[in-house]
Amino acid sequence: MDNATFRDFGKAAIDFVADYMENIRDCDVLPSVKPGYLFDLLPPELPEKAENWQDILKDINRVIKPGITHWQSPNMHAYYPTACSFPSIVGDMISSGFSVIGFSWICSPACTELEVVVMDWLAKFLKLPQHFLHSSEGPGGGIIQGTASEAVLVAMLSAREQTVRRMKQTHPELSESDIRGKLVAYSSDQSNSCIERDALLAAVPIRLLSTGDDLVLTGDILEQAINEDIAKGFIPIICIATVGTTGTCAFDDLPSLGKVCNERGIWLHVDAAYAGAALALEEYKELRNGFELVDSLNFNLHKFLLVHFDCSAMWLKDANKVVDSFNVDRIYLKHKYEGQTQIPDFRHWQIPLGRRFRALKVWITLRTYGAEGLKAHIRKHITLAQRFEKYVLADPRFELITERTLGLVCFRPKGSNKYTTDLLNSLVERKKIYLIQATYRDKNFLRFVVCGMDPKPEDIDYAWREIRDQYSMLINEEKLLTLGKTDMGAIVKQLSTDIKISANKDKEKVK
């Protein structure tokens, strides 16, 4: 493809994305295709001859778009938000244009140095302790990892290797495999599945500790587990706390966990994938308590901070512990500035060797919004979730399962779990909005999360109407089944009344 054709194709693709975003509310958020739909639409082999971009772009509409779950639609309320913004898209595209691999400073000084700059910007924006800054005296600093899973894995593997080395020095009578066989990690039963999986990858058994009714992991719970394990001869290496659990957005108690970990010489990592962004807000400043005791943390810009996937910010109090664990240098990675401590070679801080110039999309996004705009974006999510919460509280048929936290509302129809599951099935079947369910102490509930690139109050109203109406239909269908067919007319009438009443109530409550 020549330069002129790229200009045409590229600009047509920009318009495609702009049109897609502009009209995203016209699509059902969930696709209607059946598994395997695509296999019949495409040839079984790569075409022999070159094709032109106009045909390919048409096929994106014909073949791809029908199979997309529209994560950027404001009608997406499942999982946590996956950030996206126009400046991030453009920033990443320019990074593709440079297509550099930043595994060392000489491979593109701008790639490494801009990452140092934006990670310090972000650390200051979140009011993290000084020692996490590259520009501070110590060995701390931040790096952009791909995902939270990778950030947690890096922390876990570093804690593992550092412990093995320390134990070999203090207990020369133990073999390396004796030591490795005794290691144990901790997290809560509310932590993301990636943490359990990371422990599997690291070959370190992990105890997912039971939390209390508040779903919060505390220092007391951790200390009890540590004492039990030490008594059995195990060697605790790391605790992964969560700030904003996947199920209910609970916050583990960092001050007490930090105290225990620091006393025992155990690495404390915080997975703040979703909630980390809220550290920037003064009204959430109590969230910052305990971060001074933490060895490492990650939060996903690709969840709450307008930079699209993949972009998980990670900070380390002492990056040398990671570098020291993973560094296997060869001559072909050497360059003359190597070893200057103020310029990190980020390849030693991560799982893969190669790395994309991700700092560019971060830098362009942060500047486009400014600190003010970023805070406004987080607050918008919170305000919209509050709006939804009011709807739930105003409808006596529903209950909250925990307090709303940030952009997440956990709720359910009162009564049997069956109502929750039936409601979810009915919503997913209709494809207008997408939520998922989770479980709290044997109660199934729905997680309503504010998502999408540009959600508005009307989108929240739309979602609530959909939930309320579907639930009215469901319970009326149930009544129908328990009544004779002769009562059908009355039921249908009742159903319409329910919806109207409900609608009027909403107007009242929300205003």
Next chain:
Amino acid sequence: MDNATFRDFGKAAIDFVADYMENIRDCDVLPSVKPGYLFDLLPPELPEKAENWQDILKDINRVIKPGITHWQSPNMHAYYPTACSFPSIVGDMISSGFSVIGFSWICSPACTELEVVVMDWLAKFLKLPQHFLHSSEGPGGGIIQGTASEAVLVAMLSAREQTVRRMKQTHPELSESDIRGKLVAYSSDQSNSCIERDALLAAVPIRLLSTGDDLVLTGDILEQAINEDIAKGFIPIICIATVGTTGTCAFDDLPSLGKVCNERGIWLHVDAAYAGAALALEEYKELRNGFELVDSLNFNLHKFLLVHFDCSAMWLKDANKVVDSFNVDRIYLKHKYEGQTQIPDFRHWQIPLGRRFRALKVWITLRTYGAEGLKAHIRKHITLAQRFEKYVLADPRFELITERTLGLVCFRPKGSNKYTTDLLNSLVERKKIYLIQATYRDKNFLRFVVCGMDPKPEDIDYAWREIRDQYSMLINEEKLLTLGKTDMGAIVKQLSTDIKISANKDKEKVK
């Protein structure tokens, strides 16, 4: 940023990338900045107020571009090529526009299914054995990993977990940590540093076996190591062979390695990161020998196949061995089509949980070039390397260190290692072309690799002139140092003659 502004910014950025590529030969391939250059150019904190895209785009020219090492320049000859192409850039940008996270089928059917399609297309294009196809009967298939490091790590961790499980069944008297403490992996001393590092991450000791003068790992070498280790009580789990080593692009002997591994029940993984693409060429069909004996392999589309980083294709003969090793499902990942074997849930095949819609850039690139165009691209690299090889052979001051392979020429000035290192330093100092050195049996040599988005014969001629002239300068400077200052005029005269002679010889040989 609103929709209309995005259209303007996006199109300006497309022009920025097009202009950059059009004028890439005007830039020195290596930047002139000093470490820390960027820290003075940017404010220490994220700006409070939003900035406009015009200012940001200006800053990309002012702040970022001077710190870029131009990997897409045809004057880049270091490492291996990092692919880039216009359709890949556009494809990735559209993927950013959708910004879906494809960790399960329901999260975007098109994301999973297009990956199945393009991985089968590629397997057929490379003439891989049938059992690597998703569309074959068995449990095999392909996945897009981020990097070769991750692909190798996935293979290593799966081999580790499968062995532990098998051993626990056959040797119930052994504890899990006993078993883990006995595991051992193999690769050659020529394999990429990421393999040694992956073993460190996996906590599996690896033996980097010495190869013969041909730098090829053979079944005999492996078998001897296995026998030694088994005699010592170790449990061999995996051999990572390389097709196209980083140093000299050597090909390990797959047929003999495969025979040994299959007999001993050891996982055989092939890292064909660079050379894998050549499997598509009939003139390289002998490269395909032995792939029928392989358990898994990876090759980087982001090296040779016009799709930009990150994009490492990996195939597994039995994907269930990976899924079985890593699967820790939770309720929030469930969907109603889960478990249908023809639609893989790729999150179980990889290290991170989240995943980008990378199949889109692959699909758009493959269609834009067609099988014909892709083969022509690989052959262009080979032809250009042959052109460079002829220059080296025609100059009696230089020698090849190994035969040219694909797009890599390994060469050096004859004599002491000092000449090689001095020449490299002088080239890097001038920044016109970028090469790196490596070592073969105590001899330092230079790796000349055909790289860049669109290299042409003239670029090869330019690189050779630069190398030749710099070397002439160097040896004349040396003469100068051994002579008295009075001979200066003669030396300068000689120097100009050297260059002219050399230039005339080239013209002769290449035509």
